[in-house]
Amino acid sequence: MKQSTIFTKTTKTAPREEESQNAILLTRSGFVHKEMAGVYTILPLGLRVFKKIEAIIRQEMNAIGGQELLMPSLHPKENWEKTGRWEGLDNLFRFTSFYTKQDYALGATHEEIVVPLAKNHIASYRDLPQYVYQIQNKFRDEKRAKSGILRGREFFMKDLYSFHKDEQDLDAYYEKAKDSYKKIFEKAGIGGSTYLTFASGGTFAKYSHEFQTLCEAGEDIIYLCEKCRVAVNEEIIKDQSSCPECGSKDLEKKKAVEVGNIFKLKTKYSEPFNLTYKDEAGENHLVQMGCYGIGLNRLMGTIVEVFHDDKGMIWPESVAPFKLHLLSLEGTSEEADKLYEELSQKGIEALYDDRENQSAGEKLADADLIGIPWRVVVSKKTLEQQSAEIKRRGEKETKLVKIADLSTSIHA
């Protein structure tokens, strides 16, 4: 993509009313735009990251048998009344149609839709297990929207729901989902700083699990057991001041962001909707359920919180908007154009700073801000040696590489 044609421009000044690094950097670089508190547009550069995150999640969800579908945001009041959450769920947006006088909720989560839906298709033990998921926008009437894109009033979420014949099957799938989540955060680049965290299981299960990523911007406090590489959240630490895996009391208090959570719902939602199946003997049983969520905006924001410096973002290659940022300096556009064409033909995703009215300093600063993994600079000086200067965003060292060898160097 040519930078001269991009819809957005970078800015040097931090946006007003934003305090968190994720919002400041994503806004300055033209990845997101705040429409109002807690509500953001994902701009073209940001959407490239978003889609890579989506693809990682989708791949892992499909790998554990997930079937993708797409549920609506408009929900009928009746469904939410049935679960007691029309009044009971704090941050549910509720409103009334002007014409039909019908009451709607805006989907904050989708148990109220997916469970009645499953009733149409689950009747027998032969129909179980089932796993369905979606990637879709959610709405929450937060008292305070804060921390940039980490906590929004509208945001995208992957939510998977599993349906089982018994607790044993639910338990086995829950472990699978746990592994799947670990893979997702590994692939997204934050595996090293993300901890499986014990949280309350509510009335039905002893524990649920959060995936918490260490970072200063985190709103949550967790307690790490480095030996087991697990953590407990604040709620749990009150009840038991030790690691649930090894019993160690040597726990380290840290700030973190919850990037995902998995929860054994058991029969909490199958009961109000009477979602049952007939076993081999023709007897009816309530379906056992689990739910598994990942917030996409939050994941994108967390990656920025973990990977940035004072100059800008440092994207992990797996979710970077482009693999390579090609900068043409000092009127080298002819040679750089050619190189860009070659890279495109080789299928290397490149952002090409072909802008004519920007100084070398401005282009280099923008490259640091946008944070693409490989920076490739073409200048008069590098061309004297038929070369370009390459540098990884996170590192200081630069290297002169013959233009003919460039794609090999980048791939290595």
Place this chain on the structure above:
Amino acid sequence: MKQSTIFTKTTKTAPREEESQNAILLTRSGFVHKEMAGVYTILPLGLRVFKKIEAIIRQEMNAIGGQELLMPSLHPKENWEKTGRWEGLDNLFRFTSFYTKQDYALGATHEEIVVPLAKNHIASYRDLPQYVYQIQNKFRDEKRAKSGILRGREFFMKDLYSFHKDEQDLDAYYEKAKDSYKKIFEKAGIGGSTYLTFASGGTFAKYSHEFQTLCEAGEDIIYLCEKCRVAVNEEIIKDQSSCPECGSKDLEKKKAVEVGNIFKLKTKYSEPFNLTYKDEAGENHLVQMGCYGIGLNRLMGTIVEVFHDDKGMIWPESVAPFKLHLLSLEGTSEEADKLYEELSQKGIEALYDDRENQSAGEKLADADLIGIPWRVVVSKKTLEQQSAEIKRRGEKETKLVKIADLSTSIHA
């Protein structure tokens, strides 16, 4: 995909309260599920069609320079007041946050978001033209939701917005978009029955254009000039009873569904938000705009209306959920399993009816209902000749093909 594992089941009975063929067939086959009037879940099989439609649209939007972004559904009241549409737009969902008392609109269209957004990035003639689009859910408080998925209260839409320095540039791009839309409907299989239709251009332009697809379920009336392959809508026919291209009065009255529309907004929305640019001489001008919409649910529903018979749907190959439907009859699962594996390895998208408790009749009826382009039946009889029976969904003729030659026959 193995049919035994699919989340949904087909049903023989038409859903209650549905009159239109698209809703009846899409529901019976497990492609969509109605949550309430005008609100549908897109189920796994339906989502496969949806994603193919998305891919076709995306490719053409990118080809005319569109940059994809993703705007929110929650809109601030202030933006809609500025354009006079907070009160002025009939079907705008409006509500108030319980906590912040802030008033929101639910996005029915996105001029109110995209124009202020563009102000951050468009300042000079050098920043123009720009084209941005999204594929995203829209909300409309329809007095009556009807015609199945053709007119919903929540639905997906591709909306592209273009920004230009003058009318001449807008006009040229508008023609490009027209061609792009023709390509989209061609690729989606309904090119032959879709007509560029002259509609009112409002206060700013003589005409806007709709793309209308002939079908009995259509809510619109159009008047065809077969000679020019264009149409005029009812609004226009009142003013001029002739073809705007050739002047012919030999127009044929037909029912049709509006699957897309393109509109020269000119300065209608740049004015209230004062979206201006500086020209070469440093003088300010209002930006000229166009907007270009396609409803995805409606497009999917229209394809069903155009391509079905009394047994079920007949998907054009470009948007079919699978290319091939493999049916294993009469305990031929061993051979059929092997064939399914081979097809998968060759990258041929196949739905495999491996169900053990369904009769041959039920499987054949489901294949007709689901409407995948190629049906491949493996039975004891076909296996006697190391063959499978192949048939195109829309045709009556069947053919015995050696299993070894199958993928060649399908590709041909």
